[in-house]
Amino acid sequence: MSARNKIWRVGVAGLGTVGGGLLSFLAERPGFAPAGGEVVVTGVSARSRSRPRAVDISAYSWFDDPVALARSEEIDIFVELVGGSDGPAKAAVEAALAAGKPVVTANKALIAEHGAELAVLAESKGVPLLFEAAVMGGVPAVKIVREALVGDDIKSIAGILNGTCNYILTEMDQGGRAFADVLAEAQRLGYAEADPTMDVGGFDAAHKISILAALAFGCAPNYAAAEIEGIDQVDLLDIGLARDLGYRIKLVASADRSADGVLVRVHPSLAPLSHPLAQAGGALNALFIEGERIGRIYVQGPGAGAGPTAAAVAADIADVMTGAMRPVFQAPAGELAPFTPVDPAKSFGRAYLRLMVKDEPGVIAAVSETLAEAGVSIESFLQKPVENASGVPIVLTTHAVAESVLTAAIDRIAGLPAVLERPRLLRIARI
Amino acid sequence: MSARNKIWRVGVAGLGTVGGGLLSFLAERPGFAPAGGEVVVTGVSARSRSRPRAVDISAYSWFDDPVALARSEEIDIFVELVGGSDGPAKAAVEAALAAGKPVVTANKALIAEHGAELAVLAESKGVPLLFEAAVMGGVPAVKIVREALVGDDIKSIAGILNGTCNYILTEMDQGGRAFADVLAEAQRLGYAEADPTMDVGGFDAAHKISILAALAFGCAPNYAAAEIEGIDQVDLLDIGLARDLGYRIKLVASADRSADGVLVRVHPSLAPLSHPLAQAGGALNALFIEGERIGRIYVQGPGAGAGPTAAAVAADIADVMTGAMRPVFQAPAGELAPFTPVDPAKSFGRAYLRLMVKDEPGVIAAVSETLAEAGVSIESFLQKPVENASGVPIVLTTHAVAESVLTAAIDRIAGLPAVLERPRLLRIARI
Numbered sequence: 001m002s003a004r005n006k007i008w009r010v011g012v013a014g015l016g017t018v019g020g021g022l023l024s025f026l027a028e029r030p031g032f033a034p035a036g037g038e039v040v041v042t043g044v045s046a047r048s049r050s051r052p053r054a055v056d057i058s059a060y061s062w063f064d065d066p067v068a069l070a071r072s073e074e075i076d077i078f079v080e081l082v083g084g085s086d087g088p089a090k091a092a093v094e095a096a097l098a099a100g101k102p103v104v105t106a107n108k109a110l111i112a113e114h115g116a117e118l119a120v121l122a123e124s125k126g127v128p129l130l131f132e133a134a135v136m137g138g139v140p141a142v143k144i145v146r147e148a149l150v151g152d153d154i155k156s157i158a159g160i161l162n163g164t165c166n167y168i169l170t171e172m173d174q175g176g177r178a179f180a181d182v183l184a185e186a187q188r189l190g191y192a193e194a195d196p197t198m199d200v201g202g203f204d205a206a207h208k209i210s211i212l213a214a215l216a217f218g219c220a221p222n223y224a225a226a227e228i229e230g231i232d233q234v235d236l237l238d239i240g241l242a243r244d245l246g247y248r249i250k251l252v253a254s255a256d257r258s259a260d261g262v263l264v265r266v267h268p269s270l271a272p273l274s275h276p277l278a279q280a281g282g283a284l285n286a287l288f289i290e291g292e293r294i295g296r297i298y299v300q301g302p303g304a305g306a307g308p309t310a311a312a313v314a315a316d317i318a319d320v321m322t323g324a325m326r327p328v329f330q331a332p333a334g335e336l337a338p339f340t341p342v343d344p345a346k347s348f349g350r351a352y353l354r355l356m357v358k359d360e361p362g363v364i365a366a367v368s369e370t371l372a373e374a375g376v377s378i379e380s381f382l383q384k385p386v387e388n389a390s391g392v393p394i395v396l397t398t399h400a401v402a403e404s405v406l407t408a409a410i411d412r413i414a415g416l417p418a419v420l421e422r423p424r425l426l427r428i429a430r431i
Numbered sequence: 432m433s434a435r436n437k438i439w440r441v442g443v444a445g446l447g448t449v450g451g452g453l454l455s456f457l458a459e460r461p462g463f464a465p466a467g468g469e470v471v472v473t474g475v476s477a478r479s480r481s482r483p484r485a486v487d488i489s490a491y492s493w494f495d496d497p498v499a500l501a502r503s504e505e506i507d508i509f510v511e512l513v514g515g516s517d518g519p520a521k522a523a524v525e526a527a528l529a530a531g532k533p534v535v536t537a538n539k540a541l542i543a544e545h546g547a548e549l550a551v552l553a554e555s556k557g558v559p560l561l562f563e564a565a566v567m568g569g570v571p572a573v574k575i576v577r578e579a580l581v582g583d584d585i586k587s588i589a590g591i592l593n594g595t596c597n598y599i600l601t602e603m604d605q606g607g608r609a610f611a612d613v614l615a616e617a618q619r620l621g622y623a624e625a626d627p628t629m630d631v632g633g634f635d636a637a638h639k640i641s642i643l644a645a646l647a648f649g650c651a652p653n654y655a656a657a658e659i660e661g662i663d664q665v666d667l668l669d670i671g672l673a674r675d676l677g678y679r680i681k682l683v684a685s686a687d688r689s690a691d692g693v694l695v696r697v698h699p700s701l702a703p704l705s706h707p708l709a710q711a712g713g714a715l716n717a718l719f720i721e722g723e724r725i726g727r728i729y730v731q732g733p734g735a736g737a738g739p740t741a742a743a744v745a746a747d748i749a750d751v752m753t754g755a756m757r758p759v760f761q762a763p764a765g766e767l768a769p770f771t772p773v774d775p776a777k778s779f780g781r782a783y784l785r786l787m788v789k790d791e792p793g794v795i796a797a798v799s800e801t802l803a804e805a806g807v808s809i810e811s812f813l814q815k816p817v818e819n820a821s822g823v824p825i826v827l828t829t830h831a832v833a834e835s836v837l838t839a840a841i842d843r844i845a846g847l848p849a850v851l852e853r854p855r856l857l858r859i860a861r862i
């Protein structure tokens with residue numbers, strides 16, 4: 001039987017938003033045959049068989065245990081939409097790969113934390129392990145970095161990879177409302193999880209940028225090496241002051257390769273108002289990729305949602321059907337470059353510092369002097385009256401400076417008698 | 432021998448900018464093995480063997496005739512960088528496919544004008560025919576539309592697909608210089624060809640959007656059905672007036688699918704200043720893709736140049752090496768949907784009209800009345816004094832209107848005694 005006429009039997013574990021979206025899509029497109037052969041869902045697994053669902057699952061074989069579905073003789077491709085870095089998701093993916101079945105997953109935590117070992121298993125069995133839906137939902141970031149830029153050497157990637165954070169920051173910026181207010185509303189509307197830690201803490205973006213870094217630089221994903229700061233401490237005051245200086249605060253995830261190694265970071269960062277990243281509002285995701293030969297590519301789109309994410313899963317299923325075999329990351333799993341993390345303290349960059357000071361003469365002189373002594377060069381300076389504040393905010397941006405020098409300077413400024421609280425540091429994105 | 436260790440022998444026909452870039456890239460990356468196997472150039476062909484080149488070609492077998500190279504037993508993959516819709520490029524691609532060799536090409540004219548028949552040949556021989564470098568240079572537009580969005584139904588695509596035109600329009604806009612001046616400079620700098628017709632006439636962009644339309648909608652490419660207008664008639668006066676109204680003039684290529692069929696157009700069009708397409712300046716290319724499920728994806732990057740284009744060719748070679756087999760367009764060549772062109776006269780859209788009128792009372796009333804009688808509703812109106820002009824320009828934008836109604840209205844306005852020349856029509860991009 002040629003691939004052209006083959007029926008590909010798909011097992012789907014996890015029937016939440018994405019799983020439901022995938023079943024709806026395949027129900028709307030009976031005979032979906034993107035690479036010749038036809039896709040047919042045969043088995044499903046989820047936590048509850050009886051839970052009310054928009055899609056009728058009675059035609060599919062039911063499996064209480066996703067591992068049993070993964071191993072089942074009834075399926076040719078295993079789709080893992082359970083989620084979580086360990087537990088049943090990992091067990092099921094391992095079982096499917098061990099049984100020689102191609103795996104498609106949307107699980108960013110699993111790939112970011114266990115991608116290297118899963119790649120070894122997949123490649124030893126000669127089956128694909130695909131995860132387009134794990135990063136940027138419907139935007140094919142994985143395909144672009146893994147396949148389209150294979151003829152280049154990528155230097156850096158940077159972008160907005162978490163739609164929930166981008167939505168919250170956009171609402172804070174446009175509506176002048178505090179983080180906690182906007183988060184509570186987002187939770188009511190279903191845009192944010194009941195436990196929002198993974199999103200607002202920056203961990204979800206860190207999973208995604210760790211995966212992209214591995215694909216871009218040909219190293220094993222190293223989530224543990226990512227430096228992570230979320231948006232939960234972003235203050236409306238800083239959003240306003242940043243805007244006065246010509247910037248918008250975004251949660252920027254970045255990965256940079258240098259002779260010293262790889263630096264993977266997630267930080268609330270300032271992007272110039274005229275920059276595409278600053279203009280990507282709401283739940284949009286956006287990514288810059290910079291290569292030696294290609295220069296800069298920018299891509300933007302919906303980073304989540306049933307439709308986009310299910311479409312990404314369907315595209316991965318189509319890729320399995322084409323018979324394409326390539327390394328899971330940028331190089332065969334056994335030949336991945338070591339991931340040498342760069343000490344963030346050694347990284348260079350421009351910074352935004354916001355101080356809260358007593359309203360008395362000589363404060364600006366003292367701050368400027370302290371920064372100069374510490375070796376930090378000021379680029380711009382802004383003092384603005386703010387109502388109902390316990391002190392007077394002053395804000396400055398620096399020229400590029402080593403992070404260790406900056407931190408030492410902040411320590412000294414924090415000790416000045418007129419400075420009321422530890423200065424707020426935000427990075428200016430290198431984009 | 433497994434694909435993992437296989438050596439893939441590549442023949443390259445055409446050693447201009449892209450061919451030279453590809454050879455340089457492969458020389459810089461000996462052992463380039465993106466999908467396991469190793470890429471080695473074995474044979475080359477070009478118009479002149481002795482012409483001075485940046486890359487040493489003495490190690491490769493020389494072929495005077497690209498067709499002989501395409502058929503040679505010495506190569507596993509044929510790379511066509513000769514250019515031109517017919518002649519040696521077409522003959523060589525046909526010869527390679529007929530001999531069962533995968534083909535990678537950057538030739539947009541060839542694919543736009545003969546893609547359907549070449550797809551039949553490639554698929555009958557079971558070999559890939561890939562052309563990422565034909566559209567948007569280093570930006571993987573073909574891969575995104577053909578592979579990543581296969582799990583969606585694309586409704587429309589629109590973008591800036593010709594870097595030369597975008598460069599010229601950007602220079603006109605920023606420098607206030609006329610088309611002919613900027614074109615002459617671009618030719619001196621090597622940014623525009625000695626014969627710029629393909630670029631500034633809109634034909635190059637039309638080739639590219641015809642290819643993307645075929646990939647997006649699963650129909651055969653139909654370059655002959657494209658409605659094409661270039662930038663050679665774009666007047667500085669309109670660039671300035673459009674800016675006053677909040678727009679920038681861009682050469683927008685678009686393809687829209689409706690129940691009636693497919694409409695493929697290339698026009699100088701107005702994009703709102705805040706829109707990403709308006710902000711993509713210089714030689715950048717940019718593309719919006721709108722799908723039923725995924726929503727809107729935007730991608731932007733360098734559309735030409737040796738580095739980006741050669742990287743795209745290298746990525747296609749890597750794709751061949753993965754063994755992936757999928758239809759050349761969105762469906763097998765024998766099952767491509769008929770391309771039913773929509774009559775542009777029936778299309779709806781907003782428009783910009785600029786009139787040159789005598790400076791006398793009653794002109795605006797006459798124009799407004801004529802438009803109202805013709806069924807065209809005015810959205811905004813601007814009259815501005817212009818120095819040294821033979822008349823007074825008045826400019827207006829319309830609400831959405833059928834193109835046939837608009838054309839009839841323009842005919843009537845052109846006949847008014849106070850109107851000095853035929854009104855200039857520019858479309859407002861539907862983006």
